[in-house]
Amino acid sequence: MSLSLAYPRVTTVGDFLALLKPRVMSLVVFTGLAGIVAAPGHLHPLTAFTALLCIAVAAGASGCLNMAYDSDIDALMSRTATRPIPMGYVAREDALAFGWALCIGAIATMGLFVNFLAAGLLAFTVFFYVVVYTLWLKRRTPQNIVIGGLSGALPPAIGWAAVTGDLSLAPLLLVAIIFMWTPPHFWALSLWRSDDYARAGVPMLPVVKGKAHTRLQILLYTMILVPLGVAPAALGIGGVLYLAAAGLIGVWFLVEAVLVYRETDAVKEPAAHRLFGVSLLYMTALFAALIVEKLAGVPPLTLSLAL
Amino acid sequence: MRDREQWAKERRKRNIALALALGAVAILFFLMSIVQWHENFGH
Numbered sequence: 001m002s003l004s005l006a007y008p009r010v011t012t013v014g015d016f017l018a019l020l021k022p023r024v025m026s027l028v029v030f031t032g033l034a035g036i037v038a039a040p041g042h043l044h045p046l047t048a049f050t051a052l053l054c055i056a057v058a059a060g061a062s063g064c065l066n067m068a069y070d071s072d073i074d075a076l077m078s079r080t081a082t083r084p085i086p087m088g089y090v091a092r093e094d095a096l097a098f099g100w101a102l103c104i105g106a107i108a109t110m111g112l113f114v115n116f117l118a119a120g121l122l123a124f125t126v127f128f129y130v131v132v133y134t135l136w137l138k139r140r141t142p143q144n145i146v147i148g149g150l151s152g153a154l155p156p157a158i159g160w161a162a163v164t165g166d167l168s169l170a171p172l173l174l175v176a177i178i179f180m181w182t183p184p185h186f187w188a189l190s191l192w193r194s195d196d197y198a199r200a201g202v203p204m205l206p207v208v209k210g211k212a213h214t215r216l217q218i219l220l221y222t223m224i225l226v227p228l229g230v231a232p233a234a235l236g237i238g239g240v241l242y243l244a245a246a247g248l249i250g251v252w253f254l255v256e257a258v259l260v261y262r263e264t265d266a267v268k269e270p271a272a273h274r275l276f277g278v279s280l281l282y283m284t285a286l287f288a289a290l291i292v293e294k295l296a297g298v299p300p301l302t303l304s305l306a307l
Numbered sequence: 308m309r310d311r312e313q314w315a316k317e318r319r320k321r322n323i324a325l326a327l328a329l330g331a332v333a334i335l336f337f338l339m340s341i342v343q344w345h346e347n348f349g350h
Contacts, residue, residue: 009313010310010313010314010317010318011317011321012317012320012321013317013320013321013324016321016324044342044346046338046339046342047339047342050335050339053335105332109336112339113336113339113342113343
């Protein structure tokens with residue numbers, strides 16, 4: 001006797017872990033760690049671990065809630081159709097309960113053991129991603145990922161606030177860098193996934209305004225991002241290593257954005273694939289440089305303006 | 308029958324994972340309480 005393929009299998013622990021979007025979570029943890037390490041002051045290692053854990057759990061829970069609220073459109077797109085809810089492995093109601101319980105737990109723990117500013121920022125991040133982006137903007141405007149990108153940009157500020165208990169221009173600059181990085185990163189993806197988004201009725205930029213307009217927007221955002229990415233080196237946050245990473249990979253990023261703008265293969269979109277990869281490398285390199293410099297004791301550049 | 312065994316096995320795994328996660332949270336809360344106490348009253 002063989003099992004019917006239409007019958008969903010039993011729910012596993014792995015299904016619940018998959019709901020937490022581990023790959024997205026890892027980038028959020030990484031930028032949050034950079035905020036903790038780059039911030040002036042001291043934080044007990046266990047408190048730093050707790051802060052990072054709260055950021056990770058809240059980010060994962062936000063991803064879980066996103067999958068629950070968007071399970072109808074996820075089922076229509078090839079990239080997301082194999083997620084646990086559209087596959088029938090996890091009930092939507094279970095995912096909602098799981099996600100909200102983790103969110104509340106993570107925010108409460110942050111407030112209890114770290115500080116209220118970090119907890120407030122974490123709560124705002126979850127609210128912005130789940131309510132503003134997922135429930136409101138995503139299905140209504142091609143600016144969805146531009147505005148919604150704020151939620152993904154906030155972890156360095158949460159990490160910074162966990163250490164200092166306040167905010168300054170330095171963490172907001174790190175937030176601004178991720179905020180400006182998000183549109184070219186996701187629009188590159190949407191260039192070769194535009195059919196998917198169109199089928200699901202998600203108004204991504206290539207679907208609403210066309211690919212030529214998207215290519216121009218990618219280039220414009222990258223032209224603002226690259227100089228912004230160098231700014232921490234001039235403002236007393238980054239040192240020589242950071243400047244080299246932001247400058248060199250930034251120029252590479254810009255070259256790839258120009259190639260996307262001049263792309264003629266609108267089916268395979270090879271330039272967009274490359275840009276997507278370089279954008280990930282860029283983000284990783286910038287924040288890795290911040291962490292390495294701080295841990296190795298590399299001083300910020302001497303011409304810097306202390307913040 | 309085989310489905311039922313599989314279901315029971317996965318449920319056991321989920322319960323173990325939940326127990327481990329809750330246990331880890333309890334330990335973390337205990338340790339953080341010590342850290343908080345030390346930072347507030349230990350000087």
